[in-house]
Amino acid sequence: MEAYASGPAIATRAREVLVREGTESLMPLMVHGDLDRLTAQTVYDAAQQGDAVADEIVRDTGRYLGAGVANLLNIFNPDVVVVAGGVTHAGDRLFVPLRAEVRRRAFAPAVEAARIVAGELPGTAGVVGAVKTFLTS
Incomplete structure (x- = not known):
């Protein structure tokens, strides 16, 4: 997922498209x-x-993330999938195709049982959690 949906991956893809295709943007x-x-x-x-x-x-x-989330649903069948990090700043532009891809790829019962939501913690939550784990172990 990191290779396709992380902030650096999104920026790299944008640079590649702009340089390769020279499109108006x-x-x-x-x-x-x-x-x-x-x-x-x-x-x-x-x-x-x-x-x-x-x-x-x-x-x-959103479609790349949707493919990954569909695999998670098919394997683990969770009740909730939390999508977190800076990518959630894209809002519905990201979540609409993500959810559509999940519906297309995942087993219907898994899709119906799961909610896909944006994380509510700040972008630094992962770092804070890692530091806390390090300090308490």
Whole structure:
């Protein structure tokens, strides 16, 4: 999942699309032409402003996550799947294709039994948890 849906992966994919295809996009303007400064947040912001390239990248990310979540549902059949981290900043642009991909790939009973929700803890929660675990062990 990290290779396709993490912040760095989203930014890398955006840079690759912009360089390879040379398509019209707000993203280069948002980083003053320096594509090395492009982040996942830049992609989300551009998608929010109607940038078709950014929107497609966010939706693709949702589909990639959806494929992974479908596998988790098929194997573990959890009641809840929490999607956390910066990727949740994309909101429905990410979650609509994610849920559609889950419905397409997962067994219907698993889909019906599970809720897919955005995590509510701040982006630093993973680091805080790791430090706490280290300090208490």
